[in-house]
Amino acid sequence: MQVIRVHRCGGPEVLVLDTLPTPEPGLGEALVRVSAVGVNFIEIYHRTGHYALPLPIAMGGEGAGVVERLGPGDSPVAVGDRVAWVGGQGAYATEAIVPADRLVPLPPGVDERLAAAVILQGLTAHYLTRSSYELKPGDTCLVHAAAGGVGQLLCRMAKLAGARVIGTVSTEEKASIAKAAGADETINYEEEDFGERVKTLTGGVGVQVVYDGVGRKTFSRGLDCLVPRGYMILFGGASGPVAPFDPLILFHKGSLYLQRPTLWDFIRTRDELMARATEMFGWVESGKLKVTVAATFPLSEAPEAHRLLASRKAAGKILLIP
Secondary structure, three states: OEEEEEOOOOOHHHEEEEEOOOOOOOOOEEEEEEEEEEOOHHHHHHHHOOOOOOOOEEOOOEEEEEEEEEOOOOOOOOOOOEEEEEOOOOOOEOEEEEEHHHOEEOOOOOOHHHHHHHHHHHHHHHHHHHHHOOOOOOOEEEEOOOOOHHHHHHHHHHHHOOOEEEEEEOOHHHHHHHHHOOOOEEEEOOOOOHHHHHHHHOOOOOEEEEEEOOOOOOHHHHHOOEEEEEEEEEOOOOOOOOOOOOOHHHHHOOOOEEEOOOHHHHOOOHHHHHHHHHHHHHHHHHOOOOOOEEEEEEHHHHHHHHHHHHHOOOOOEEEEEO
16 A cells, blocks of 8 residues: 655655555454545644654545455444545555544445545534534624635535625635635625624624634634624634633623534544534535535645645645545
8 A cells, every 4th residue: 555654744845655565454443445535734734743743644634435344343334335534644545544433424426535525624614503503594603714625614504504604804816715605795804804894794783603713813803793692613723822811801792602622522423423424415415515626636746735735725625636
């Protein structure tokens, strides 16, 4: 098998294509022939050592393919099943070992490339819009970085829930992308105060929920956009971590709720993983949820995939194809 590994932390050039013996699946595991791999920002942090992992690092935690072999023990999937997964390491490979109970069988209308492009960001947008705060008709939400991968899916899932969507962006080009994803209004936060603009757009009322994956740059002003007892869902920190603050701020701004969630706590059990994935893939299969693939690269060109991702010029998912 071939696998992309990092033997020393650094730039994209440290992504090396190694040839290794194909492993045998152990108890409760499956060997998957990988068809497509999603490339994510966390892998840049792994590659650079910003999030330290033991070396060598087998890269990648999101993929789709076909089950080749099963290890001992009961399994919820069978040899020959088309599946997708998120989590773990080693997806940048021709074959990967994955816990069988983390594999999601794909419906007939969803191919492996679409599955690899959506499962991580799609499950993230699903728990944010259906569990962190359950959007309903009549709600208005503020989505930061609405033209990004998660941002676009948040817009689309919010519209499926019947909510009004206000999205923040940094350019006019990104405003067009966010609107195509379902944003009812967009705000260029490089040119105007998004807090003031939100109040204008909502008649001074504010929004029920803010979905903030940006962090330091947007957090404080975002609190001013919320209705009393509104929800600030801080799910990322693309601009850096939020500075420590006094919880009394939440009291003074209207008994606000603050959550700092992670996907893994919303797919802890197989039942919850399958419930979310089944609904999400159902939307993809029916055409209700559009998935945008921006670029594909052969496995050997993983460094180029990382360069494109870091440039933030890709308006959609980047895939590696083994």
